[in-house]
Amino acid sequence: MKYIDEYRNPDLVRKLIGDIKRSCTREWKIMEVCGGQTHAFLRFGLDQALYPEVQMIHGPGCPVCVTPVEKIDTAIALSFRDNVLLCSFGDMLRVPGTEKSLLSARVEGAHVQTVYSPLDAVRIAQEDTSKEVVFFAVGFETTAPMNAISVKKAKELGLRNYSILCAQVLVPTAIEVLLNDSACQIDGFLSAGHVCTVMGYWEYEPIAEKYKKPIVVTGFEPIDLLLGVRNCVELLEGGKYGVVNAYPRSVRREGNTQAQALIKEVFEVCDRNWRGIGVIPQSGLKLKPEYIDYDAEVKFADLVCISVTKTTVCIAGEILQGKKKPSECPAFAKECTPENPLGAPMVSNEGACSAYYQYSHSRRD
Amino acid sequence: MNPGEFGSTGISWSCPIGSTASGKITLAHGGGGTLMHKLIKDVFEKHFSNPYLRQHHDSTVIDLGKVRVAFTTDSFVVKPIFFPGGDIGKLAVCGTLNDLAVAGACPLYLSAGFILEEGLGVDVLEKIVCSMRREADLAGVSIVTGDTKVIEQKAEDGLYINTSGIGIIKFEVPPSPKNICRGDRIIINGDIGRHGIAVLSARENITFEPVIESDCMNLAPAILSLYEAGVEVHCLRDCTRGGLATSLNELAEESQLSFIIEEYSVPIKDEVRGACEILGLNPLYVANEGRFVAFVPEEDVSNALDILKDLYPDFTPAEIGRVIDKQNSPVILRNYVGIDTSLPMLSGEQLPRIC
Known part of the structure; x- marks a missing residue:
C-alpha cells in the first residue's frame, strides 16, 4: 500500500537497526512520548531489536490513559440522563471509571454513541434538536483543532443542544514534569509527530535547552521511528542536545498556524488532572469564557463527578515515568489484563501495559 | 523513594481506578476473544462437559450407526441487518454451512429460529427470509424446521436468527x-x-x-x-x-x-x-x-x-x-x-x- 509499505521496508529496517546499535558506545534510555509510537514499537518488535544498546521507555502520551476517572464518571452520569446522547471516540468506551466504563453503561441502557469526528456529533445535534449531544473531547493537541471547529460550528449554527466534555491535555508540560523529577533516567525523547504537525516544535526548543536533552520529532511507521532513534543516538553520542525534526514530510518548525489559531480562539490553558499522575499546572485546555455555553461541565454542573479511588497494586506511575517495565508489575497479565484493567495504561491499545500485553506474550516468561 | 511517590515535584503517581469485575456479561464476552473463551470454559464446559463437546471443533462429529454426521448451531445478531455484500439471512445460512464444511461434512439440512422484536416490518422479515432461501437453494440444502418468538422492541429492525445444521461426513479422516x-x-x-x-x-x-x-x-x-x-x-x-x-x-x-x-x-x-x-x-x-x-x-x-x-x-x-x-x-x-x-x-x- 502506497505511503505505508515504503516505511516498512524490511531491508531498510534491518540496516537502520544495525547502524544504530553499532553507533552506541553505551546504553541509552530513550522515551517515546506518544502512545501511538509505543504501540508501533511493540507491534513491530522494534524495541526488542534495539535492546540493549537502546532501551525504549514508554511515556505518558496516551490520551485515553491519562483522562482522569472523574471525567469518565461525569461522562457516564451524563449518558444516563434521559435526553442526553454522549458521543465519543471508540477507545474511550472501555476505560473504567470508578464503577463502570461507558461500554458497560451502554449495556445498562445509557445513551452512548461512537463517532469518528466531533463534527459528526454536531451533525447529530443539528438533526435532532430535542437531544442534548455531548462530545467527549479527549486528546492531546492533535484533537484540539477539530474540537475547536465543532464548538465554533455549533455556535455559528445557533445550536443550543451541543456541548463538549473537555479533557484536552498538552504534551510539552508533561515532558517537563518528567524532567523535573530528580530520579529521571531518560537520556532523550522522541516527540510525537502528529502533535508537532499541529503545534510545530518551537515549544520544545527551550525545554531541550533548559534540561540539556535531545528531543527528536518522530513519525509512526517503523522507518520513521528508527530514524527518530538514530537522530537521538547521534546527538547523545556527540554529547549534544537540542531539537531535531526527523519527520519533515509532515512537520514544520512553526506547525499548522491555522490550527493553532483555532485552538487559541476557542480554548485557554488550564490546570489539568492526569490519571495516574495528578494535577499538572498549565497542562490542559478548557473553553474560553465566550464559549462557556458549550462546556458540558457548566451546562450540567449538577452531574459533574468528583471521585478518587486508590489502588496500591498498580505501578502505573512508575511505568509512565519509565522507571519500570509493565512486565515488572506484580499484577501484569495476572489480575490486570485488557479485559479487567487495574491501571489506565492497560486500557487503551496505546497504553504501555496493553501494548506489552498484546505484543509481548513471549517476554512474560 | 517509595513507589507511587514522584520525586521532587511532589506529584503522586498512583493510578486511581475502580473495580470492573462486575460479574456481568459485556459485549466483549461475545467478541470471540479471550473473554468469550473463558466464559465457555468456566460456565458452559463446566456443566455440559462431554466427549462430543470436547472435540472443540466448529461442528461436533457424531457416529450414528454406520453414518458419520456433523452437527452444529450458530446465532446471528449482526447490526445492521443489511450491509454491503449481504444481510443477516445470507449470513445465517452461510455461517452454519461453513461450520459443517470445515468439519469435512456435506451440508444437508438446516433449522431456522427467529427472534423478532415487535415493530419489525413484515416486508423486512420477508426480504431476509428470501435471502435465506436463495442461499439454501444455491447450496442444495433445505431449511426443514423452524421457530418464531417475538420480544419487546429494543432497537430498530430487531431481528435475530439461530440456525442449526447437519451434514454427512464421507471422508475416512475428517479434518481436526x-x-x-x-x-x-x-x-x-x-x-x-x-x-x-x-x-x-x-x-x-x-x-x-x-x-x-x-x-x-x-x-x-x-x-x-x-x-x-x-x-x-x-x-x-x-x-x-x-x-x-x-x-x-x-x-x-x-x-x-x-x-x-x-x-x-x-x-x-x-x-x-x-x-x-x-x-x-x-x-x-x-x-x-x-x-x-x-x-x-x-x-x-x-x-x-x-x-x-x-x-x-x-x-x-x-x-x-x-x-x-x-x-x-x-x-x-x-x-x-x-x-x-x-x-x-x-x-x-x-x-x-x-x-
Missing part, C-alpha cells in the same frame, strides 16, 4: 486440530477483513471508496473441491469473529503446536488495509465470513492453491505460514519488517482508536 502436524503449511482461501469492515462501515455510516463488500459466502464447494482433488487436508477452520489471528490461536492451542505466520503473505485488499489504518484496527483480528485456513502437507500446497485460484480468481488465496514445534507463543508473526512477534488472541473488543 489433532491431525495438524509439524511442517504442515497453512493456506488461506482469500484476502481477509472484508466482512468486519463492511459491517462497521454500514453500522457507523462511514463510506470507503471503492465500497468494501462482505466476503460472506458458502465455503462448502471450495472445501469439497480440495478433498475431491485428493489434497490431504489435516485441518480446516473458518476465520469469523476475532479474525484470522483468533482462529490460528484456537488451533495452536488445540493442536499443542505453534504456527509461524508471514505477515507479508497474508492477502489483504488495499482498501481494507487502508480502512484498518484509518480506524486503528489490525486486519488480522477483523471478522471474515467467507474465509478459511487449511492445514496441508507441503507437497499439496500448490495443488490446493491452484484449485482455490480456479474457483475464486479474485480472492488471491495464499500460503501464509507453517506449523512448528510448540513455542512460548502459540502463534508467531514474522511481521512486515521481518521481526518475529507474538500474535496473541484478541482480548476484549477491537475498538477504533483516537489517534
